Amino acid sequence: MIDAKILVDSSANLATGCDFVSSVPLKIITDEREYIDDENLNTAAMVWDLKTYTGKSSTACPSPQDWLDKFEDKPYVFCIAITSNLSGSCNAANIAKADYEQEHPDRRVCVIDTLSTGGEMELIAEKIQQWIEEDFSFDEICEKVKDYQQHTGLMFMLESMQNLANNGRVSKIAAKAAGILGIRAVGRASDVGTLEPLEKCRGEKKAIASLADHMVAMGYEGGKMRISHCLNPAAAESLRASILAAYPGADITIRSTGGLCSFYAEKGGMIIGFEK
Ligand code: X90
Numbered sequence: 001m002i003d004a005k006i007l008v009d010s011s012a013n014l015a016t017g018c019d020f021v022s023s024v025p026l027k028i029i030t031d032e033r034e035y036i037d038d039e040n041l042n043t044a045a046m047v048w049d050l051k052t053y054t055g056k057s058s059t060a061c062p063s064p065q066d067w068l069d070k071f072e073d074k075p076y077v078f079c080i081a082i083t084s085n086l087s088g089s090c091n092a093a094n095i096a097k098a099d100y101e102q103e104h105p106d107r108r109v110c111v112i113d114t115l116s117t118g119g120e121m122e123l124i125a126e127k128i129q130q131w132i133e134e135d136f137s138f139d140e141i142c143e144k145v146k147d148y149q150q151h152t153g154l155m156f157m158l159e160s161m162q163n164l165a166n167n168g169r170v171s172k173i174a175a176k177a178a179g180i181l182g183i184r185a186v187g188r189a190s191d192v193g194t195l196e197p198l199e200k201c202r203g204e205k206k207a208i209a210s211l212a213d214h215m216v217a218m219g220y221e222g223g224k225m226r227i228s229h230c231l232n233p234a235a236a237e238s239l240r241a242s243i244l245a246a247y248p249g250a251d252i253t254i255r256s257t258g259g260l261c262s263f264y265a266e267k268g269g270m271i272i273g274f275e276k
Pocket of ligand 1: 026058059060061082086088089115116117154155169188193194195264265271
């Protein structure tokens with residue numbers, strides 16, 4: 001078994017509750033304070049703070065040094081990063097890789113641009129851990145990840161896209177519908193790792209049905225599903241129940257979004273990584 005470290009940035013929502021990865025924090029920044037998205041962050045308190053905060057807020061990706069600090073002198077490191085089309089996290093990981101491999105020519109780092117976030121990153125982390133335990137080599141795992149990424153997808157349901165629009169991660173036009181009371185924006189991560197809105201649903205029930213339909217249309221066949229939600233356990237449970245009704249054996253887990261995804265998905269939002 002190779003002696004490897006699996007790292008994710010904190011957009012994977014794995015700062016807590018996952019023992020085989022280490023999480024590299026992003027930051028959420030307002031004029032008043034800075035929230036570090038690590039295991040000490042009270043995410044719910046942050047979401048409520050931000051709901052009443054009227055000033056500017058933004059986020060910042062990890063620096064190359066933030067990634068390097070978690071490499072822990074391991075001979076092999078996997079860095080699983082949020083889509084490079086929305087964040088500099090992947091770029092920072094690539095700089096960390098270059099430094100580390102130059103300093104230690106016998107060590108190897110694999111940086112994965114997931115073109116996604118949340119639960120899709122969680123699926124990739126779980127697979128890498130599985131392949132390490134199954135004794136695959138570092139090079140084999142790097143190759144296999146590329147193939148696995150073709151068989152995973154990400155969908156989202158959002159009540160508000162205000163923070164995404166304010167920070168230039170979606171167009172103001174795309175964000176508009178999600179601002180209307182009762183409307184849920186349903187969409188997916190596009191092939192190039194950007195937000196692709198698919199539907200505007202009136203009410204959560206319709207949105208959840210739409211999510212399930214789209215996932216099946218995209219090729220979901222009862223494989224793994226990794227749901228994260230921002231203060232909306234009911235929606236997550238309801239999606240799980242509807243998937244289990246069609247695929248009783250499906251391996252579906254639910255967790256809370258961490259700081260970064262809570263900031264962008266906002267209260268009520270849900271992000272779903274799935275195998276297809
Ligand atoms: O570097 C930074 O400051 C982080 C910027 C991240 C921006 C986007 C985060 C999106 C989080 C929203 C729903 C899922 C969208 C998936 C798109 C690939 C969650």
